[in-house]
Amino acid sequence: MKMLPYSKYSAEELDDYIRNTSPESVKNSLRSNAPGFTDFLHFISPAAIPLLPELRESAAAVKRMYFGKTIRLYAPLYISSYCINNCVYCGFRSSYNHQRRRLNFDEIMNEAQIIKDMGHDSLLLITGEDPKGASVPFVAKCIRELKKKFSYINIEFYPMNENDYRTLFEAGCHGLTLYQETYDQELYQTLHLGGPKQDYMFRLNALAAGGRAGFYNLGMGALLGLNPNWRIEATNLAIHAMWIRKKFWRSRTQFSFPRITPTQGGFHVPAPVSDTELEQMMLAFRLFFRESDLFLSTREKHEFRTRMAEICASHLSAGSQVAPGGYQAFLDGQSLGQFTMNDQLSVTTVISDLKARGLEPVFKDWDLCFSA
Numbered sequence: 001m002k003m004l005p006y007s008k009y010s011a012e013e014l015d016d017y018i019r020n021t022s023p024e025s026v027k028n029s030l031r032s033n034a035p036g037f038t039d040f041l042h043f044i045s046p047a048a049i050p051l052l053p054e055l056r057e058s059a060a061a062v063k064r065m066y067f068g069k070t071i072r073l074y075a076p077l078y079i080s081s082y083c084i085n086n087c088v089y090c091g092f093r094s095s096y097n098h099q100r101r102r103l104n105f106d107e108i109m110n111e112a113q114i115i116k117d118m119g120h121d122s123l124l125l126i127t128g129e130d131p132k133g134a135s136v137p138f139v140a141k142c143i144r145e146l147k148k149k150f151s152y153i154n155i156e157f158y159p160m161n162e163n164d165y166r167t168l169f170e171a172g173c174h175g176l177t178l179y180q181e182t183y184d185q186e187l188y189q190t191l192h193l194g195g196p197k198q199d200y201m202f203r204l205n206a207l208a209a210g211g212r213a214g215f216y217n218l219g220m221g222a223l224l225g226l227n228p229n230w231r232i233e234a235t236n237l238a239i240h241a242m243w244i245r246k247k248f249w250r251s252r253t254q255f256s257f258p259r260i261t262p263t264q265g266g267f268h269v270p271a272p273v274s275d276t277e278l279e280q281m282m283l284a285f286r287l288f289f290r291e292s293d294l295f296l297s298t299r300e301k302h303e304f305r306t307r308m309a310e311i312c313a314s315h316l317s318a319g320s321q322v323a324p325g326g327y328q329a330f331l332d333g334q335s336l337g338q339f340t341m342n343d344q345l346s347v348t349t350v351i352s353d354l355k356a357r358g359l360e361p362v363f364k365d366w367d368l369c370f371s372a
């Protein structure tokens with residue numbers, strides 16, 4: 001188990017420190033007005049578990065301070081389920097024989113219109129690594145057209161070089177999300193069995209390439225359930241984020257917390273992360289990365305998502321479909337997907353439940369005048 005090159009400490013040292021944190025240290029960290037990295041370690045420690053009510057209260061106060069009552073809604077749009085990578089946990093992996101689909105330009109616009117008709121104004125474009133179906137020029141052309149309809153476009157694609165990222169940024173895409181999946185390099189190699197994704201360092205460095213290309217929002221995360229030590233995974237994520245924040249201080253850091261859910265083709269989750277563990281992790285990120293956006297997708301149950309929206313999450317997807325053509329298929333009475341969704345409620349229902357908790361769901365948090 002190794003830490004990122006940016007870390008001054010070894011994984012063993014950090015793990016030892018986290019496990020030996022005392023409840024008094026957690027209480028002291030909760031009293032801090034500007035928690036640092038050491039406080040973050042306290043928040044994710046086992047000693048913080050009995051203090052979760054206090055962590056919730058502090059995190060909710062921080063969320064109110066930076067975001068008010070707002071909670072931003074967005075929707076994913078899948079372009080292609082073709083993929084040249086072989087990630088053992090994914091239903092789109094190259095070795096799994098299933099019906100794949102890549103959308104053409106008109107089909108993408110059709111999906112986008114269905115999403116727009118739900119009320120959405122922020123779009124997350126997602127694709128497998130499909131050089132034929134989701135090439136940079138093709139995606140740039142789509143983004144230029146989609147930008148006429150949506151205020152904000154984010155991508156969750158395969159890693160690219162700086163020039164390709166700049167092409168997409170200049171087309172009108174302003175957010176980049178790239179999960180490292182796991183920061184444990186040895187574990188990473190056992191999970192990625194084919195394709196360019198086997199290159200751990202290229203993936204790790206790609207977010208910085210996006211930062212140099214100018215992306216305003218840089219999103220990161222790890223796929224939870226892969227690493228038996230979620231606390232070290234969270235620590236590496238925080239270290240990566242601190243490095244990104246220091247180098248690209250004009251960009252906003254964002255975090256996602258995807259837990260593995262069942263996929264087509266089956267995958268045994270080696271180290272499931274419980275609701276309480278996920279909550280503790282999210283609270284720690286809210287308390288340390290105060291101004292950053294925290295995302296929760298429809299992988300999570302509705303009740304959990306709305307509760308997290310009250311105390312720490314700032315962005316929720318809603319009414320999502322997680323396969324290319326999924327929105328049209330849903331209207332036609334079919335169901336497709338990259339992973340199992342646990343919140344399949346409509347956008348209208350999500351909004352009314354958030355409002356019932358005193359929150360203000362918003363579709364738009366970005367304007368074209370900022371992207372001139």
Ligand code: SF4
Nearest residue numbers: 083085087090093128
């Ligand atoms: S996780 Fe991404 S890169 Fe890996 S197989 Fe699935 S779509 Fe392809």
